[in-house]
Amino acid sequence: MPAFSFESQAGQLIKVGLALSSTRVLGDLLEMVLLEARKLTGADAGSVYLVDGSVLRFETSQNGTLSERLGEDACRALFKTYELPLNAESIAGYVAVSKEMVNIADVYDIDPSAPYRFNPASDRANDYSTHSMLSLPMMDQKDEVVGVLQLINATRETPEGKRVVPFDSMCLPVVGALASQAAVAIVNAKLTMALQKSWLDSVLRLGLAAEYRDKETANHITRVSEYALLLGRNLGMDKNGLELLHWGAAMHDTGKLGIPDSILHKPGLLTPEERATMEYHTLIGALILKGDSNPILMASQSVALTHHERWDGNGYPRGLSGEAIPLFGRITALVDVFDALSSRRVYKPAFSMEKVVQILGEERGRHFDPTLVDILLDNLDEADAIRTTHADTEADFEKFRNYSLLKIEDVL
Numbered sequence: 430m431p432a433f434s435f436e437s438q439a440g441q442l443i444k445v446g447l448a449l450s451s452t453r454v455l456g457d458l459l460e461m462v463l464l465e466a467r468k469l470t471g472a473d474a475g476s477v478y479l480v481d482g483s484v485l486r487f488e489t490s491q492n493g494t495l496s497e498r499l500g501e502d503a504c505r506a507l508f509k510t511y512e513l514p515l516n517a518e519s520i521a522g523y524v525a526v527s528k529e530m531v532n533i534a535d536v537y538d539i540d541p542s543a544p545y546r547f548n549p550a551s552d553r554a555n556d557y558s559t560h561s562m563l564s565l566p567m568m569d570q571k572d573e574v575v576g577v578l579q580l581i582n583a584t585r586e587t588p589e590g591k592r593v594v595p596f597d598s599m600c601l602p603v604v605g606a607l608a609s610q611a612a613v614a615i616v617n618a619k620l621t622m623a624l625q626k627s628w629l630d631s632v633l634r635l636g637l638a639a640e641y642r643d644k645e646t647a648n649h650i651t652r653v654s655e656y657a658l659l660l661g662r663n664l665g666m667d668k669n670g671l672e673l674l675h676w677g678a679a680m681h682d683t684g685k686l687g688i689p690d691s692i693l694h695k696p697g698l699l700t701p702e703e704r705a706t707m708e709y710h711t712l713i714g715a716l717i718l719k720g721d722s723n724p725i726l727m728a729s730q731s732v733a734l735t736h737h738e739r740w741d742g743n744g745y746p747r748g749l750s751g752e753a754i755p756l757f758g759r760i761t762a763l764v765d766v767f768d769a770l771s772s773r774r775v776y777k778p779a780f781s782m783e784k785v786v787q788i789l790g791e792e793r794g795r796h797f798d799p800t801l802v803d804i805l806l807d808n809l810d811e812a813d814a815i816r817t818t819h820a821d822t823e824a825d826f827e828k829f830r831n832y833s834l835l836k837i838e839d840v841l
């Protein structure tokens with residue numbers, strides 16, 4: 430590591446600032462802040478804590494030595510999230526409450542008059558030696574502490590190899606500026622996430638409203654989404670694809686909002702005309718979810734339109750077959766029926782798993798994509814765990830049988 434130079438780091442800081450302000454995913458943002466802070470200071474390791482109400486939550490950690498020794502993934506797995514009280518007893522806590530930067534040459538030799546102590550538990554557990562530590566408050570525009578950036582073991586190359594040294598006071602203004610930029614970016618990312626969450630919540634309620642009309646419980650939506658994720662994970666989908674699948678599957682029957690009660694709630698068989706009307710729920714759903722460039726709504730629209738297509742081409746509304754049916758639609762078609770068969774409904778008991786497996790086997794390559802059936806059958810234990818975790822209770826059904834049982838306490 431060359432000697433620290435403010436000029437050489439200032440340009441880098443501007444670039445980092447731009448990157449930070451354009452990152453809206455909090456996890457990615459924190460990783461970037463930590464990595465850049467380590468580069469600026471030559472730190473071997475570091476952690477980020479965020480203030481959450483009355484606690485300081487450990488969010489992420491990076492450690493060059495342990496990553497080299499164990500590999501990136503194993504190193505990441507060492508650090509589980511935990512909370513610290515927001516008080517001066519820990520170093521990070523002290524920095525958060527005092528709003529002061531703390532630069533310690535050796536955490537095993539802290540001045541006894543200092544209010545904080547170093548907790549060596551993590552060092553012992555991971556066979557690591559922390560010595561120098563630089564902890565900075567990350568403060569937003571209102572001068573409130575958003576979190577703490579903690580950098581560990583500044584290293585310098587020497588003729589004898591790498592050596593841990595105290596953090597150079599020359600680097601403090603630059604890393605302080607990075608911490609301030611990070612704080613603003615964190616506040617923005619949190620706002621974006623809160624907005625996204627409330628938007629998704631509204632979208633999901635549309636799906637729930639449709640299922641409620643059809644006397645399906647909220648658990649049906651949860652189970653269908655979870656089964657879909659189980660298949661998606663086994664297909665090797667990435668995080669983004671899984672998120673779209675999760676939301677898309679949840680919205681499959683949105684179009685039932687437009688089907689008349691006389692058909693939706695008719696006991697017994699539907700006439701051919703009534704069946705044709707019922708089938709319109711795919712088109713109605715696609716219409717409700719149409720016209721947005723948002724990827725989640727686009728995925729939801731695709732699922733609403735295609736979840737009653739069949740692998741053999743005998744489904745509706747378009748009679749698509751095989752891989753011409755979008756993957757999310759094929760997945761949802763299978764897991765929606767799997768859920769209908771394997772869980773209890775207002776009008777029928779749950780089928781035994783043997784019976785469900787038999788039906789899926791018969792419909793493999795007819796109603797359903799054979800590859801997806803195989804994946805589901807290979808992971809039946811996990812699917813069954815989802816079924817029992819999100820099973821409907823008697824009270825869930827009773828609300829549909831008798832609305833007068835719905836109490837004001839249930840809705841407040």
Ligand SMILES: [Fe+2]
Pocket residue numbers: 681682710736737
């Ligand atoms: Fe449907």
Ligand SMILES: [Fe+2]
Pocket residue numbers: 645649681682765
């Ligand atoms: Fe459904």
